[in-house]
Amino acid sequence: GEISSQLHGGYSHPLARAWQAERQLTKSMLIYPIFVSDQDDEETAIAALPNQRRFGMNRLVPFLEPLVRKGLRSVILFGVPLQPGSKDQLGTAADDPNGPVVRSIRLIRQRFPQLYIVADVCLCEYTSHGHCGILRDDGSLNNAMSVDRISDVAVAYAHAGAHCVAPSDMNDGRIRAIKLKLIEEGLAHRVMLMSYAAKFSGCLYGPFREAAGSCPSFGDRKCYQLPPGGRGLARRAIVRDINEGADVIMVKPAGQYLDIISDAKELGKDLPIAAYQVSGEFAMLHAAAKAGVFDLKIAAMEAHDSILRAGATIIVSYFTPELLDWLDN
Numbered sequence: 278g279e280i281s282s283q284l285h286g287g288y289s290h291p292l293a294r295a296w297q298a299e300r301q302l303t304k305s306m307l308i309y310p311i312f313v314s315d316q317d318d319e320e321t322a323i324a325a326l327p328n329q330r331r332f333g334m335n336r337l338v339p340f341l342e343p344l345v346r347k348g349l350r351s352v353i354l355f356g357v358p359l360q361p362g363s364k365d366q367l368g369t370a371a372d373d374p375n376g377p378v379v380r381s382i383r384l385i386r387q388r389f390p391q392l393y394i395v396a397d398v399c400l401c402e403y404t405s406h407g408h409c410g411i412l413r414d415d416g417s418l419n420n421a422m423s424v425d426r427i428s429d430v431a432v433a434y435a436h437a438g439a440h441c442v443a444p445s446d447m448n449d450g451r452i453r454a455i456k457l458k459l460i461e462e463g464l465a466h467r468v469m470l471m472s473y474a475a476k477f478s479g480c481l482y483g484p485f486r487e488a489a490g491s492c493p494s495f496g497d498r499k500c501y502q503l504p505p506g507g508r509g510l511a512r513r514a515i516v517r518d519i520n521e522g523a524d525v526i527m528v529k530p531a532g533q534y535l536d537i538i539s540d541a542k543e544l545g546k547d548l549p550i551a552a553y554q555v556s557g558e559f560a561m562l563h564a565a566a567k568a569g570v571f572d573l574k575i576a577a578m579e580a581h582d583s584i585l586r587a588g589a590t591i592i593v594s595y596f597t598p599e600l601l602d603w604l605d606n
């Protein structure tokens with residue numbers, strides 16, 4: 278029969294346009310990155326990350342209270358050890374029971390029982406060399422030692438009360454190692470394992486590294502984060518991590534990797550897919566809005582809607598505080 282070339286009628290009204298979207302951004306999809314330091318009374322603005330601050334233990338609760346009231350559901354914690362001498366070759370401070378991450382997990386569990394706590398697991402903030410693992414003499418990652426150490430740190434955060442551990446190190450086999458240790462420790466029933474399965478090396482992490490003091494002291498992360506052109510490699514990493522026991526697959530960065538998000542959704546069709554809109558993406562949107570390229574809210578919403586369209590239903594976003602307001606109106 279006659280087919281119609283007329284599509285306009287299906288989206289001529291704002292509500293009809295909203296209906297065209299397969300999923301809508303909601304507050305419960307958002308995870309807000311929080312930088313916690315070992316200087317208990319500090320609250321320091323992070324120049325490279327507009328509107329973001331670094332908090333000591335005593336500043337965390339007053340900061341989170343209004344956000345929880347506005348509907349914040351989840352945070353991801355990044356420790357920033359500022360104490361001189363707290364960094365060494367093994368990243369010993371990462372699972373220090375008196376360290377900022379363990380202490381803030383306990384504090385948040387106690388003060389905001391409804392808040393879902395994701396603990397980022399890595400060594401780069403705690404190692405003197407700034408790499409995401411333990412190094413061999415030749416400067417490359419010692420995979421076995423790094424995986425063993427990373428999985429110990431993940432278990433320490435889980436014991437402290439983290440609902441979810443998210444290893445952002447990109448060492449081979451860390452998902453399997455963490456899953457096995459969570460099982461051995463009798464924690465696997467209550468701790469989600471969120472894998473940064475497809476995390477790409479590139480230029481978009483600069484503001485974060487400035488905030489967290491986690492720049493590599495030499496070289497780069499190109500031998501363990503994925504090469505930006507490696508779509509097949511990312512598919513293989515996603516399949517590997519699903520098979521090793523990941524409960525969630527994360528893609529990072531997000532905006533320049535939407536095809537990888539849709540690959541993750543295809544390969545992990547039975548898992549929730551997360552995406553991290555990283556510090557460089559966030560700073561870029563702010564800088565462009567400041568330069569008058571577009572309205573910040575409209576651009577940020579469009580960027581988040583694109584991440585959803587690609588297949589993510591969990592978004593790690595520095596825009597979370599604004600989104601808690603924007604999604605209400």
Ligand SMILES: NCC[C@H](CC(=O)O)[C@@H](CN)CCC(=O)O
Binds near residue numbers: 409
């Ligand atoms: N463990 C790596 C941290 C990594 C940045 C880096 O490669 O240094 C990300 C944190 N998981 C950066 C996140 C961001 O840029 O927002």
Ligand SMILES: [Zn+2]
Binds near residue numbers: 400
């Ligand atoms: Zn790292």
